[in-house]
Amino acid sequence: MKYGVVIVTCNRKKLLSECLDCVLNQTLPFAHIIVVDNHSTDGSGEYLDALAGQQKALKVFHMKENLGGAGGFAVGIKKILETCCDWFLIIDDDAMIEKTYMEKLARAVRGTDYLACSGTVMTEGRIDGLHRRRITNPCLMFFKPVEEKEYEKDTFTYDISTFCGLCIKTSLAKKAGLPRADYFIWFDDAEYCLRFRRHTSILNVNHAILNHKTQPSKSASVCWKHYYGLRNAIDIGKRYSTHPRMYLFYIYMNHTAHILIDSILLLLGSPGEDIRYRRQIYTDVLKGIRRQKLGKDSRYLPGSNSPAAP
Numbered sequence: 001m002k003y004g005v006v007i008v009t010c011n012r013k014k015l016l017s018e019c020l021d022c023v024l025n026q027t028l029p030f031a032h033i034i035v036v037d038n039h040s041t042d043g044s045g046e047y048l049d050a051l052a053g054q055q056k057a058l059k060v061f062h063m064k065e066n067l068g069g070a071g072g073f074a075v076g077i078k079k080i081l082e083t084c085c086d087w088f089l090i091i092d093d094d095a096m097i098e099k100t101y102m103e104k105l106a107r108a109v110r111g112t113d114y115l116a117c118s119g120t121v122m123t124e125g126r127i128d129g130l131h132r133r134r135i136t137n138p139c140l141m142f143f144k145p146v147e148e149k150e151y152e153k154d155t156f157t158y159d160i161s162t163f164c165g166l167c168i169k170t171s172l173a174k175k176a177g178l179p180r181a182d183y184f185i186w187f188d189d190a191e192y193c194l195r196f197r198r199h200t201s202i203l204n205v206n207h208a209i210l211n212h213k214t215q216p217s218k219s220a221s222v223c224w225k226h227y228y229g230l231r232n233a234i235d236i237g238k239r240y241s242t243h244p245r246m247y248l249f250y251i252y253m254n255h256t257a258h259i260l261i262d263s264i265l266l267l268l269g270s271p272g273e274d275i276r277y278r279r280q281i282y283t284d285v286l287k288g289i290r291r292q293k294l295g296k297d298s299r300y301l302p303g304s305n306s307p308a309a310p
Contacts, residue, residue: 001086001087001106002031002032002083002084002085002086002087003028003029003030003031003085003086003087003088003089003102003106004030004031004032004033004034004080004083004085004087004088004089005023005030005032005033005034005080005088005089005090005091006034006036006073006076006077006079006080006088006089006090006091007019007020007023007033007034007035007036007076007091007092007093008035008036008038008069008072008073008076008092008093009035009036009037009038009040009044009048009092009093010037010038010039010040010044010066010072010093011040011041011042011044012042012044012093012094013040013042013043013044013047015093015094015213016035016044016047016048016093017047018096018213019091019092019093019094019095019096020033020035020051020058022096022097022098022099023097024055025099026097026099026100026101026102026103027099027100027102027103028100028102028103028106029057030057030089030102031057031083031084031085032057032059032080032083032084032085032088033055033057033058033059034059034061034076034079034080035048035058035059035060035061035076036061036063036072036073036075036076036079037060037061037062037063038063038066038067038068038069038071038072039062039063039064039065039066039067045060045062048060059079061075061076061079063075066302067181067184068183068184068185068228068296068302069092069163069184069185069186069188070179070180070181070182070183070184070185070186070188071181071184073090073163073179073188073189074178074179074180074181074188075181076090077090077173077178077179078178080170081170081173081174085170086169086170087106087167087168087169087170088167088168088170088173089102089165089166089167090163090165090166090167090168090189091163091164091165091210092163092164094212094213094214095164095165095210095211095212095213096210096211096212096213097119097165097209097210097211098208098209098210098211100208101119101165101208101209101210102167104119104205104207104208105117105118105119105167105205105208108154108155108203108205108208109203112203113200114200114201114202114203115168115169115171115172115196115199115200116161116166116167116168116169116172116193116196116200116201116202116203117166117167117202117203117204117205118131118132118161118165118166118167118202118203118204118205118208119165119204119205119206119207119208119209119210120151120204120205120206120207120208120209120210121162121164121165121210121212122209122210122211122212123211123212123214127148127151128212129145129146129147129148130145130162131161131162131164131165131212132145132146132158132160132161132202132204133145133146133158133159133160133161134146134158134159134160135159135160138240138241138242139241139242139243139246139247140237140241140246140247140250141233141236141237141240141241141247143159143160143190146158146204150206151206152206153206154205154206154207155203155204155205155206156203156204156206157201157202157203157204158201158202158204159193159194159197159201159202160189160190160193160194161189161193161202162189162190163188163189164210164212165208165210166189166193166202172196172199172200175199176192176195176196176199177195179191179192180192180232180294182294182295183228183232183235183294184228184294184295184296184297185225185228186225186228186229186232187228187229187232187233187235187236188232190236191232191235191236191239191240194236194239194240221274222274222277222278222281222305223304223305224300224301224302224303224304224305226278226281227281227284227285227297227299227300227307228297228300230255230281230282230285231285231288231294231297232294234248234251234285234289235292235294237251248289251289252286252289255282255285255286256286258278258279258282259279259282259283259286262275262276262278262279262282263279266279273305273306277305277306277307280306280307281300281307284299284307
């Protein structure tokens with residue numbers, strides 16, 4: 001068996017260096033290491049090129065613009081599928097896998113029919129259940145994190161994984177195709193996993209540990225990413241809900257209620273730009289439902305904290 005890994009990075013050179021150190025020191029080595037540099041400007045590109053000259057397994061692909069996480073992973077998975085790998089791991093540059101991560105995953109799926117597996121995500125020493133979820137309502141597309149008590153077992157199965165430590169058999173990825181690059185950011189991993197459900201559930205190997213060094217946002221609590229999250233979630237509902245019309249009715253009612261509540265709060269004198277920004281996001285998402293326009297939106301670019309004029 002040969003194993004590969006896909007890493008997407010953007011302007012986090014220090015984290016990337018630590019991430020690659022973890023990747024290069026696995027007890028079960030990677031035959032191919034694909035890094036997609038999403039147009040970094042902090043020296044990450046030069047660092048990667050220098051490291052690639054020392055590490056035969058490492059291949060670096062520099063993007064001419066920031067394609068978002070979704071676009072970056074689509075490029076990386078396309079490249080890994082061109083190799084001879086039997087399985088490949090997907091991680092961001094802030095995911096630090098323990099030395100035996102791949103060894104434990106490989107051992108757990110050996111001799112089974114599982115085509116996708118993962119380990120336990122830890123954030124600041126605690127289990128982060130948001131990365132491993134089950135579908136609780138296939139009509140309204142509600143997901144629920146796997147309960148923490150299930151991590152006391154050796155393994156459990158679930159439906160929806162983030163790309164934080166998800167390992168996929170190459171044969172499954174070839175059937176499923178590439179992640180939706182036009183999601184730009186958020187929910188591309190959920191949509192990808194929903195394609196797997198007809199072929200396999202995902203096995204979580206609880207004693208395989210990934211330390212997720214997330215960086216808390218220093219900007220407003222409501223940010224540009226939320227626009228893509230709401231927009232992409234609606235696209236998923238249209239595609240995978242057992243009753244798409246009922247799902248869309250729920251979305252219209254839910255988002256309209258959010259807009260009304262925020263409008264009332266502003267009329268009552270509630271302070272803060274967050275409320276105005278959130279109301280604008282919900283408004284723009286509702287306006288865009290019929291157009292079904294995906295991709296990067298010029299009103300919501302990375303780093304912005306207020307919508308640009310159309």
